Amino acid sequence: MEGEAPAEPSLENMKKFLILISGRGSNMAALLKACRKGRLRAEPALIISNRSQAPGLEAARDYGVRTEFVSFKDAEAGEQRTIDLAREVGAEFIVLAGFMRVVTETLINAFPNRIINIHPSLLPAFPGLHAQKQALEYGVRVSGCTTHFVNTGVDTGPIILQRVVEVKPDDTEDTLSARILEQEHALLVETVNLLADDRLHVVNTRIVNISRN
Amino acid sequence: MEGEAPAEPSLENMKKFLILISGRGSNMAALLKACRKGRLRAEPALIISNRSQAPGLEAARDYGVRTEFVSFKDAEAGEQRTIDLAREVGAEFIVLAGFMRVVTETLINAFPNRIINIHPSLLPAFPGLHAQKQALEYGVRVSGCTTHFVNTGVDTGPIILQRVVEVKPDDTEDTLSARILEQEHALLVETVNLLADDRLHVVNTRIVNISRN
Numbered sequence: 154m155e156g157e158a159p160a161e162p163s164l165e166n167m168k169k170f171l172i173l174i175s176g177r178g179s180n181m182a183a184l185l186k187a188c189r190k191g192r193l194r195a196e197p198a199l200i201i202s203n204r205s206q207a208p209g210l211e212a213a214r215d216y217g218v219r220t221e222f223v224s225f226k227d228a229e230a231g232e233q234r235t236i237d238l239a240r241e242v243g244a245e246f247i248v249l250a251g252f253m254r255v256v257t258e259t260l261i262n263a264f265p266n267r268i269i270n271i272h273p274s275l276l277p278a279f280p281g282l283h284a285q286k287q288a289l290e291y292g293v294r295v296s297g298c299t300t301h302f303v304n305t306g307v308d309t310g311p312i313i314l315q316r317v318v319e320v321k322p323d324d325t326e327d328t329l330s331a332r333i334l335e336q337e338h339a340l341l342v343e344t345v346n347l348l349a350d351d352r353l354h355v356v357n358t359r360i361v362n363i364s365r366n
Numbered sequence: 367m368e369g370e371a372p373a374e375p376s377l378e379n380m381k382k383f384l385i386l387i388s389g390r391g392s393n394m395a396a397l398l399k400a401c402r403k404g405r406l407r408a409e410p411a412l413i414i415s416n417r418s419q420a421p422g423l424e425a426a427r428d429y430g431v432r433t434e435f436v437s438f439k440d441a442e443a444g445e446q447r448t449i450d451l452a453r454e455v456g457a458e459f460i461v462l463a464g465f466m467r468v469v470t471e472t473l474i475n476a477f478p479n480r481i482i483n484i485h486p487s488l489l490p491a492f493p494g495l496h497a498q499k500q501a502l503e504y505g506v507r508v509s510g511c512t513t514h515f516v517n518t519g520v521d522t523g524p525i526i527l528q529r530v531v532e533v534k535p536d537d538t539e540d541t542l543s544a545r546i547l548e549q550e551h552a553l554l555v556e557t558v559n560l561l562a563d564d565r566l567h568v569v570n571t572r573i574v575n576i577s578r579n
Contacts, residue, residue, distance in 0.1 A: 277504060278491040291490060292572035294528040297508070315507040317530050359505035
């Protein structure tokens with residue numbers, strides 16, 4: 154009988170999660186890249202897109218991750234199919250990565266405080282679409298990105314983490330978006346690892362403590 | 367005949383300004399301190415308080431700056447008196463430093479884009495009273511302070527500068543307020559110097575350019 158090897162982190166004992174995308178899935182790709190490099194403590198088990206032609210689907214397949222197209226034309230049916238697929242692959246949480254649909258109570262109640270979104274502003278400033286453009290038009294000097302749990306509002310759920318990005322005088326929507334996106338990638342990896350480690354506790358709609366194990 | 371000395375910055379050729387307070391005037395004191403140390407390129411010519419017993423009045427006198435109590439129970443009359451005093455001392459702009467009154471068009475039209483306010487949040491998030499408490503209750507990870515030109519809205523005018531302050535997990539309203547206040551002092555000095563140097567240009571409600579001379 155050989156000696157027992159110490160328990161090593163491996164995909165086998167990691168929590169599994171879904172990623173929902175609608176487009177190129179650049180934040181999804183950041184998670185898959187981090188996973189490949191061993192920097193993610195949860196396993197992206199399945200990528201779901203509500204658009205069959207989303208470029209992110211091919212990128213996901215390049216990483217060897219299973220992909221599914223799920224129609225959300227009927228939101229209720231789409232969310233139910235998502236729940237079924239999550240159970241099938243054993244996913245414990247869901248990451249929205251540029252998923253351009255508002256999520257309803259069907260999905261939220263199936264994954265209470267287990268669905269996260271990333272938004273390109275310092276919420277509660279500039280919720281909704283075109284957050285970077287909103288920030289430029291308002292004339293703020295700093296913006297950034299936010300990860301939060303998803304509730305039935307638009308970008309109103311409990312904030313998990315935020316990163317700041319300076320707005321430069323000559324910024325355009327493109328240049329500001331690009332600098333924020335860079336921070337989004339890092340922030341999302343960090344947030345998924347907090348979820349993987351069960352370090353997020355929501356009390357009264359706020360995350361009051363990130364316990365350090 | 368002796369040689370001409372080069373022009374030196376001195377109080378004599380500096381723009382003058384008013385400071386309006388309601389309480390202890392800690393941001394006012396930061397400006398007066400910076401002025402005494404030669405780090406302010408404008409002269410605080412007069413401190414006005416809408417409360418006769420505001421502790422800030424005594425602090426201002428300690429710095430040798432003229433003070434006036436002006437009643438704002440009748441806002442129109444108070445603002446007209448402020449305009450008269452501003453003209454009397456030759457003030458070119460006005461700084462609201464913890465001035466707990468909403469300013470109306472009377473004063474704003476007399477000093478268009480020449481009245482600034484400092485607010486303890488990253489506007490447009492958390493306008494109005496108790497901004498630090500609002501931020502804690504929302505659960506943001508970063509907050510800060512903002513200087514902006516005053517319009518008839520509540521903390522809605524064009525943003526001049528912003529500084530970021532991290533919100534810590536164990537922050538109370540007091541601890542967060544104290545760390546933000548420290549940044550407010552520096553931000554207000556910086557903002558007054560931009561005004562002193564005519565480096566702020568408002569176009570379409572935004573400050574689109576801070577020209578570097």
